[in-house]
Amino acid sequence: xxxxxxxxxxxxxxxxxxxxxxxxxxxxxxxxxxxxxxxxxxxxxxxxxxxxxxxxxxxxxxxxxxxxxxxxxxxxxxxxxxxxxxxxxxxxxxxxxxxxxxxxxxxxxxxxxx
Amino acid sequence: xxxxxxxxxxxxxxxxxxxxxxxxxxxxxxxxxxxxxxxxxxxxxxxxxxxxxxxxxxxxxxxxxxxxxxxxxxxxxxxxxxxxxxxxxxxxxxxxxxxxxxxxxxxxxxxx
Numbered sequence: 001x002x003x004x005x006x007x008x009x010x011x012x013x014x015x016x017x018x019x020x021x022x023x024x025x026x027x028x029x030x031x032x033x034x035x036x037x038x039x040x041x042x043x044x045x046x047x048x049x050x051x052x053x054x055x056x057x058x059x060x061x062x063x064x065x066x067x068x069x070x071x072x073x074x075x076x077x078x079x080x081x082x083x084x085x086x087x088x089x090x091x092x093x094x095x096x097x098x099x100x101x102x103x104x105x106x107x108x109x110x111x112x113x114x
Numbered sequence: 115x116x117x118x119x120x121x122x123x124x125x126x127x128x129x130x131x132x133x134x135x136x137x138x139x140x141x142x143x144x145x146x147x148x149x150x151x152x153x154x155x156x157x158x159x160x161x162x163x164x165x166x167x168x169x170x171x172x173x174x175x176x177x178x179x180x181x182x183x184x185x186x187x188x189x190x191x192x193x194x195x196x197x198x199x200x201x202x203x204x205x206x207x208x209x210x211x212x213x214x215x216x217x218x219x220x221x222x223x224x225x226x
Binding site: 004031033035040041042043044045048050058059090092094096100101102103104105106107108 | 120144145147149154155156157158159162202204206212213214215216217218219
């Protein structure tokens with residue numbers, strides 16, 4: 001299995017507070033992604049990265065920012081958490097050889113915003 | 115939104131029966147992938163089918179792709195209780211970013 005670690009795995013926070021979720025990979029994969037999963041919506045892409053310092057927005061990027069200063073780490077930040085950001089967040093990586101290949105997922109981070 | 119749709123949303127069958135799930139998408143693709151998610155876990159890749167392929171097999175899995183109808187189906191033969199999970203299709207619409215767009219998923223329950 002690809003070594004993808006998400007932290008924290010569970011977090012409860014209050015509206016208006018900043019939150020950072022971390023994704024760490026040991027596979028040296030070029031591409032990294034953050035998805036959120038909500039009932040009835042499946043997985044929706046928040047932001048993605050195609051290399052160190054190269055990031056772009058996905059479908060539901062409002063209220064989120066990301067950073068990738070090293071190949072192995074991809075951070076997702078909620079500057080001021082809102083209740084609508086209560087969700088399960090998944091990080092995924094892809095080796096990135098040619099067209100889109102297999103994604104490897106972390107175990108998810110469950111965020112509750114009160 | 116480019117998000118695909120899966121059908122049915124939920125499916126309940128008996129062990130030993132076959133399970134078929136369908137995925138529809140909106141524009142032309144490079145490839146389509148299927149993933150499985152056990153409750154409370156991350157997604158796991160099952161199979162990838164390229165736009166120039168019509169059918170692909172992997173063990174008890176059979177995937178078909180009809181690009182003219184913009185649809186794919188996943189067949190699980192001789193299902194087992196351990197196949198109980200959610201199944202998602204994901205489409206690669208091309209471009210340099212290799213991003214995948216996921217469907218809404220089918221929840222499969224296999225009764226022992």
